[in-house]
Amino acid sequence: MSDPDWIDAALVSARPRAMAALLRYFRDLDTAEEAYQDACLRALKSWPEKGPPRDPTAWLILVGRNSGVDAARRKSRQTALPSDEVLTDLAAGLDDAETALAERLDGADYRDDILRLLFVCCHPDLPATQQIALALRIVSGLSVRQIARAFLVGESAMEQRITRAKARVAKGDTPFEAPSPTERAERLLTVMAMVYLVFNEGYSAGGAEADARRPLCHEALRLSRLLLRLFPTEPEVMGLTALMLLQHARTPARLDADGLIVLLEDQDRGLWDAAMITEGLALIDKAMRHRRPGPYQVQAAIAALHARAERAEDTDWAQIDHLYAALERMTPSPVVSLNRAVAVSKVAGPQAALDMIAPLEGRLAGYFHFHGLRGALSLQLGRDEAAREAFHQAIALAGGAAEAAHIRQHLDRLQAEGEKNRAAVSEG
Amino acid sequence: MLYAVLCYHMEDVVGAWSPAHDEAVMARLAAVRDDLAGQGRLSLSARLLPTTTAVTLRKDREPPLLVDGPFAETKEQLLGFYLVDCADLAEAASAARELAAANPGGCYEIRPVATAWKSNDVHGARP
Numbered sequence: 001m002s003d004p005d006w007i008d009a010a011l012v013s014a015r016p017r018a019m020a021a022l023l024r025y026f027r028d029l030d031t032a033e034e035a036y037q038d039a040c041l042r043a044l045k046s047w048p049e050k051g052p053p054r055d056p057t058a059w060l061i062l063v064g065r066n067s068g069v070d071a072a073r074r075k076s077r078q079t080a081l082p083s084d085e086v087l088t089d090l091a092a093g094l095d096d097a098e099t100a101l102a103e104r105l106d107g108a109d110y111r112d113d114i115l116r117l118l119f120v121c122c123h124p125d126l127p128a129t130q131q132i133a134l135a136l137r138i139v140s141g142l143s144v145r146q147i148a149r150a151f152l153v154g155e156s157a158m159e160q161r162i163t164r165a166k167a168r169v170a171k172g173d174t175p176f177e178a179p180s181p182t183e184r185a186e187r188l189l190t191v192m193a194m195v196y197l198v199f200n201e202g203y204s205a206g207g208a209e210a211d212a213r214r215p216l217c218h219e220a221l222r223l224s225r226l227l228l229r230l231f232p233t234e235p236e237v238m239g240l241t242a243l244m245l246l247q248h249a250r251t252p253a254r255l256d257a258d259g260l261i262v263l264l265e266d267q268d269r270g271l272w273d274a275a276m277i278t279e280g281l282a283l284i285d286k287a288m289r290h291r292r293p294g295p296y297q298v299q300a301a302i303a304a305l306h307a308r309a310e311r312a313e314d315t316d317w318a319q320i321d322h323l324y325a326a327l328e329r330m331t332p333s334p335v336v337s338l339n340r341a342v343a344v345s346k347v348a349g350p351q352a353a354l355d356m357i358a359p360l361e362g363r364l365a366g367y368f369h370f371h372g373l374r375g376a377l378s379l380q381l382g383r384d385e386a387a388r389e390a391f392h393q394a395i396a397l398a399g400g401a402a403e404a405a406h407i408r409q410h411l412d413r414l415q416a417e418g419e420k421n422r423a424a425v426s427e428g
Numbered sequence: 429m430l431y432a433v434l435c436y437h438m439e440d441v442v443g444a445w446s447p448a449h450d451e452a453v454m455a456r457l458a459a460v461r462d463d464l465a466g467q468g469r470l471s472l473s474a475r476l477l478p479t480t481t482a483v484t485l486r487k488d489r490e491p492p493l494l495v496d497g498p499f500a501e502t503k504e505q506l507l508g509f510y511l512v513d514c515a516d517l518a519e520a521a522s523a524a525r526e527l528a529a530a531n532p533g534g535c536y537e538i539r540p541v542a543t544a545w546k547s548n549d550v551h552g553a554r555p
Contacts, residue, residue, distance in 0.1 A: 281516065289494070
């Protein structure tokens, strides 16, 4: 039980709860983090000798709290006056037994603690990438080096980025009072969006970046399962978790040996992760029972229809079209309409889809996938010149090597066919 | 006699295993499983999906009530289980409701199986 792997996993899994409790206690991210790190060091020393405690999370909170108070006392002798009120408060709790603490950890308090910890990472002043980096550092406990690798930047640059983000958060007002039900629901939405950002940061990578970024998908899933345990009857949290599981299940089939994107319809479905699909399908089933649909559930339901289709040609495109229509009503956006157009092209043909996306051009002129789809639809209609023009626009907007290479394949094929046709004409 | 060996652990901790560690544990378990199967003594084994996927049919009331979440009451004990092939949660719930009608009281936790291993050549229960 006290082998290093077990201790590592125990510390990683305890981190969100313990950090959340320490943040409520010390009301300062840096102090909470230092206290938690100190508790981890003590655990690494104590657990192999004495065996792991009955409740590792409660142990870490208790030890972290003591260590943080000690640190505050030491500091108070050197620097300005501490808040007496805070210190008395802290001292009063010190003698609590581990068991009593563990009991108090259950329930709503503790749920709001974790939500708060995640919520401070979503500070509206922070750009998305900083929110993600902060959450991975503070909540997931990834090292700066791991995060830097995932974002393909140097370690010192990432260190600076995280320090700046923390400073920004520290300046803001962290809401420590218990949230009202409406506030709680709003915080949950914000946090869910951040978790999905973490996932997409990992999922959208292609080529050589894909392996480095995969841990982001794992972390997002872990955070989402954590949210689901805190909000076990919230269908949108089930939907978000299902959506990520069903997308992540396709990872082994998404890129070919050269790191090029393999389209959904061309993927080897035998490579999809069966356990993840089962879990995703179970969660979306569970969510739909509530009859309180939301955008994550609808997107998960779409992913579920793909997952349920054994072959690409078995896909229920009519149902996917309906679901995208529902998503358009919930969250109107040209990108959703563009996705719907793919379903429309399967149900009503490429011309209908082209007609549908034509009015989107104004808003999506700078969007890679718009031109990519326009090219693919034109190609289906045999309009090679229009396809070539669209693919050229797409390639100029590609977000990464994998996207560009995928479009390049289309262009090369068009080029080759053009030459073949010209050769045939000159021969004839 | 047939014995059921029921697996308990801290889900959070297992969920924090790295994929490599998870695979290593599963490989060690597979060796033991294969050994038992080779002796014709393993009937079936299964790894369940996380408790977040569970629903519970409370059948101590009429009509029984399907609620989110795993079974979590210490005053009731695990007395048996069924492994049923279902297309989706609705089918699983309907199977559970049929069972509930035959035996009201207590509850059924309904949890999907991640992976199952079945051995067809078990000697059967020795009396």
